[in-house]
Amino acid sequence: MSKLKKILGRVRQVTGKLNVDKAISRANKIIRSITLVGAAVSAILLLSAFLLIVAYVINRKFIGQIWLFPEEYIGLTLVPIAYLSMAYSLRCGAQVNMSIILNKFSPWKRNIIDLLASLVALFVLGFMTERSISWFVYVWQNHIASTGPMRTPLWGFSLTMVLGMVMLDLEMMLHLFRTLVAVVRRSGKTDGYLPRGQ
Numbered sequence: 001m002s003k004l005k006k007i008l009g010r011v012r013q014v015t016g017k018l019n020v021d022k023a024i025s026r027a028n029k030i031i032r033s034i035t036l037v038g039a040a041v042s043a044i045l046l047l048s049a050f051l052l053i054v055a056y057v058i059n060r061k062f063i064g065q066i067w068l069f070p071e072e073y074i075g076l077t078l079v080p081i082a083y084l085s086m087a088y089s090l091r092c093g094a095q096v097n098m099s100i101i102l103n104k105f106s107p108w109k110r111n112i113i114d115l116l117a118s119l120v121a122l123f124v125l126g127f128m129t130e131r132s133i134s135w136f137v138y139v140w141q142n143h144i145a146s147t148g149p150m151r152t153p154l155w156g157f158s159l160t161m162v163l164g165m166v167m168l169d170l171e172m173m174l175h176l177f178r179t180l181v182a183v184v185r186r187s188g189k190t191d192g193y194l195p196r197g198q
Helices: 002-018 020-063 069-091 107-142 155-184
Strands: none
Touching: 020 069, 020 155, 069 155, 107 155
């Protein structure tokens, strides 16, 4: 245990000289604006899907026309709605927390557990990002279209998967670095994801 304390002491000295807080704060501002744009686009798409459903129901009930595209477009719109909002959800702390179990530990031990979980999550997210890029390349090269009546090209929706995964990767990396700094400093400051004011 004394070796760990010596290593943490040396790392604390290095982090003090590197001004890690300033770098994390700068990265936080950049990533926050990126994820906010993703969440805004997701909200706009959700609202437009809602309005399309309402227009479709009104048109079918009162005018009697049957449109072929709403069901297909609404189904396809769910992809960017989900993927573009995930990073902002993580930023706001809307992820699943195991607080019943974690509250039994000290803030420093919670941060160690959070650090390990973040490493595993970052590995899984990296794999998912690679698979979404692979899917996008496949869809782009083979001109894959939806099976619905409109035969909509799927490359745009696949691109939103890639963008959403990259945003989520950035958020998770920021969280990992914040937690790593809290572990090195032996503080519970970064306990949980981000405090509400940031």
